Amino acid sequence: RPVREVLFFPSRPCCIEALLAEAAQPGAPARPCPCPLPSGDTALSRLVRRLLSARRSLDLCLFCFSCPQLARAVQLLHRRGVRVRLVTDAQYMGLHGSQIGRLRHAGIQVRHDQHSGYMHHKFAIVDRRMLITGSLNWTTQAIQSNRENVLVVEDAEYVKAFQDEFERIWEEYNPT
Amino acid sequence: RPVREVLFFPSRPCCIEALLAEAAQPGAPARPCPCPLPSGDTALSRLVRRLLSARRSLDLCLFCFSCPQLARAVQLLHRRGVRVRLVTDAQYMGLHGSQIGRLRHAGIQVRHDQHSGYMHHKFAIVDRRMLITGSLNWTTQAIQSNRENVLVVEDAEYVKAFQDEFERIWEEYNPT
Ligand SMILES: [Zn+2]
Numbered sequence: 620r621p622v623r624e625v626l627f628f629p630s631r632p633c634c635i636e637a638l639l640a641e642a643a644q645p646g647a648p649a650r651p652c653p654c655p656l657p658s659g660d661t662a663l664s665r666l667v668r669r670l671l672s673a674r675r676s677l678d679l680c681l682f683c684f685s686c687p688q689l690a691r692a693v694q695l696l697h698r699r700g701v702r703v704r705l706v707t708d709a710q711y712m713g714l715h716g717s718q719i720g721r722l723r724h725a726g727i728q729v730r731h732d733q734h735s736g737y738m739h740h741k742f743a744i745v746d747r748r749m750l751i752t753g754s755l756n757w758t759t760q761a762i763q764s765n766r767e768n769v770l771v772v773e774d775a776e777y778v779k780a781f782q783d784e785f786e787r788i789w790e791e792y793n794p795t
Numbered sequence: 796r797p798v799r800e801v802l803f804f805p806s807r808p809c810c811i812e813a814l815l816a817e818a819a820q821p822g823a824p825a826r827p828c829p830c831p832l833p834s835g836d837t838a839l840s841r842l843v844r845r846l847l848s849a850r851r852s853l854d855l856c857l858f859c860f861s862c863p864q865l866a867r868a869v870q871l872l873h874r875r876g877v878r879v880r881l882v883t884d885a886q887y888m889g890l891h892g893s894q895i896g897r898l899r900h901a902g903i904q905v906r907h908d909q910h911s912g913y914m915h916h917k918f919a920i921v922d923r924r925m926l927i928t929g930s931l932n933w934t935t936q937a938i939q940s941n942r943e944n945v946l947v948v949e950d951a952e953y954v955k956a957f958q959d960e961f962e963r964i965w966e967e968y969n970p971t
């Protein structure tokens with residue numbers, strides 16, 4: 620049965636170490652994390668779980684990306700061999716706390732716009748099959764403090780519309 | 796067949812006078828608008844059409860609302876007897892160009908948050924039946940200059956999740 624989920628934020632802060640460890644080494648015994656945060660079922664942990672379900676590709680189209688927890692999840696997927704492509708907004712990628720430089724250094728393909736208008740999308744497509752989209756910018760402030768929504772939609776028609784938009788932007792922002 | 800639509804922005808600027816006139820007086824002969832803008836099929840005109848389809852209620856949950864064209868559509872619905880409720884963000888409603896004051900003066904019920912975090916949603920629910928949600932803030936700049944997405948979803952499960960979120964916020968922001 621296709622995934623249909625709505626996540627509302629703010630999310631309680633939570634530890635995602637167990638989720639990351641399980642994704643890095645499935646079945647390995649979990650080491651307890653020393654941080655004081657609870658590891659419960661939250662909007663953030665659900666979002667991370669959806670992202671970590673990627674097996675082949677992850678296409679990201681994000682106005683801003685400064686949340687270290689989500690950046691760790693993306694880096695883990697990249698190390699696991701998932702093809703990650705990231706499109707972002709030029710004005711925001713240089714700001715303090717942006718994770719874009721770190722992801723680029725890790726070897727992830729990043730492209731950004733050249734225009735005065737904002738690249739204001741905030742969506743992800745997992746394995747060209749699952750669309751994750753909403754109002755949420757990928758910042759810790761938005762996750763923990765704002766009222767936000769994220770839809771998770773496994774529906775070929777909606778996914779295709781966003782995948783096509785991603786490919787258009789990816790080509791348009793090709794620097795070569 | 797339920798509506799399923801994806802709108803991508805930026806939208807070409809367009810004249811929506813004919814749409815507004817038809818909604819105000821269905822079947823009345825159209826008077827040509829003197830403005831130089833084309834009245835074509837654009838992402839903006841499609842969004843306006845969906846809003847103008849409201850017959851009983853329009854629930855708006857908008858981070859910022861400064862687009863005069865969309866404000867005219869909302870005012871028209873209010874005059875036509877549609878029950879309009881609007882939730883917005885306190886920090887943005889006082890900014891230059893905000894349409895919130897004008898809508899409130901027109902008699903539309905408006906509530907806003909009291910918190911430091913942003914009320915960052917950008918969704919509308921038409922007749923408790925159709926959800927309109929995405930990355931788009933209701934500003935002329937976003938509509939004409941940004942890359943944005945809006946989903947139009949006539950699906951009871953998704954609509955209910957957002958309607959419940961709207962009612963929660965509406966009660967939480969009750970000033971009395
Ligand atoms: Zn921890």
Ligand SMILES: [Zn+2]
Nearest residue numbers: 810812828830
């Ligand atoms: Zn005109």
